[in-house]
Each structure stands twice: as structure tokens, then as C-alpha cells.
Amino acid sequence: MSLWWWVLAACVVAYLSKLSGYLVPARILDKPRMGRVAAALTIGLLASLTAVNTFASGQQLVLDARVGALVAAAIALVLRAPFLVVVIAGAAAAALLRWTGMP
């Protein structure tokens, strides 16, 4: 049940973030620094999420089939594949490597 509270709280705060942009006078937030922080946060978080989902298993660092997924996704992105194709490439690579016996 407690996860439900975090789901709902995150939803409420996400909406309030969006709404605050419409309500706050532009001159308060409209500074280059605020834009830089938001852009850096977005990049940093997505890079971190990529790393965690590739290499972390709980508190351990492991090399497993997910590394193959990372490589496959990168190749698909270099080839300008659309999002869904990239995701499928990642899943297929991980599934294939597991099928060959990789953890």
C-alpha cells in the first residue's frame, strides 16, 4: 500500500511542477541559470538511470546480458531508428544473450 502513496505523491508533484510554470511570473524563473539547471538535471538523471539499469543489481555492480542491450540500443540510435525500434533492439539483444546462457 505504501508504494501507492509514493505513486500518487509523485503524480501530484509532477502536475504542480507543470502548473507552476503557468502561474509564476516569468521574470522570476526566466533566468538562463534556471534553464541550465533544468537541462543539466534532465541529462544527468537520464544518464544515471541508463547506468543503474545496465550495471546495478541491488547494491552490486554486474556485467550481464543488459550490457548487450546497451550496445544494441546504441547501434540502433546511431542508425537513427525510432524509439520503439530501439527498445525492441535492447530487449532482443538481452533475450538472445540469456538464451545463449549469459546471466
Next chain:
Amino acid sequence: MRLSQSPAVKTGLSISVATGLYGISFGALAVSSGLTFWQTVALSALMFTGGSQFAFIGVIAGGGAGSAAFGAATLLGVRNIIYGMQMNAMARPRGWRKAAAAHVTIDESTATAIVQQDLAESRRGFWTAGLGIFILWNAFTVAGALLGDALGDPKAWGLDGAAVAAFLALLWPRLKSREPVAIAVVCALATVLVVPLVPPGVPILVAALVAGVWGWVGHRAEEPAA
């Protein structure tokens, strides 16, 4: 102008289909990360900002606590404040439309609006993409969640690999110059270094701190907006 002749509406519709479709991957990944069907549906309907939704389930999938998932999702939503300011200036919604506009203020609706030539087109593009994606994203989330439930062992299907690919694909278009690449590399390294030292979920918040400080103190000339 007839709506069917508006270039912004056409752009909005094609972005809606492309973005809405990958709701299927969110739905499938969310249930395989341990969320229930209804929690998955709630995230798409109520949070409705893809990056934060993926962040939330990414933390949970890694064994992180609900509080860490909340933190990661919330920080990733900070950019929506900036989008809200831009859309408030462009779309200028009034009354209840302001509340509705806020909910559909995301990467794609903002992007559709800001590339248009005049304000009327921006407004059409924003609403077409925002509402179109909202409808399709939620429909495909439901489909994905049902599919994910039916698949059984998510690892045998490589769904954890799909999550890796999804995050990399969300990151990729933002790596257009040297500074974003540097931020990404440093944050990924910081994450990997602290994984063994702190509870699951927290490494992502450490990376957010690094990125936030970088953005705050960075005195590099502004990158020209792409």
C-alpha cells in the same frame, strides 16, 4: 484556416502516434518492475510525463524505495516548469484551459509548439500533440501493462534490456554538443561509483545533485538552442 490544413496539426498528429505507441513499452516495463496494473495506469493518466514515469519504475525495478522513486521522478520533472513558462507565453490559456494545458505540457507538445511560425499555429500544435499523446499514451499503457502481465518472466524476454534501451533513447537526442555529453559521462560514472556504497535508488539522486551543481555553477557560454 481549416484544422486539416494546418501544418502544426499534422506535426502534432504524427508526434502523437509515434510517442503514444511507446506507451506500450512503459506499460510492459512498469508491471515487470513490480508495479500493479492500476499503479501503472495511474502513472500514465496522472503523472503523464514519460521521462519521470520511466524514472519512477527504473528506481523500483532496481530495488529502490518508493521515496527514491518519488525523488528521481520529481527531479526529472523540473524541466516541465520551464516548458510551462514557455507555453504560458505562447498558448496563453485562460481559466480551466490553463489547468488542462499544464497537464499536457511535456517534451513533445512543447517541441511541437515552439517550432511553429506564428502563435496561432503554436497553439494548434501544442493542443494537438498534447491531447493526442495523452489519449494514445494512456491507451497503449493499458495494452502494455496487460501484455507485460501475460509475458511471465520479464528477464527471459529481455525486458530489463528494454529498460536500458529506453533510457538511452530518451538521453540520446539531448547529447548534441560537448557539454551535455560531459554531463552524461560524469553522472553515469558518479552513479556507478556510488552503487556499492548507498541503498538502491540513491545513486540516481547523487547523479542529480552532481548535474544540478554543474548547471548552477556552469559559466560556459549558453549552448545555442537546437
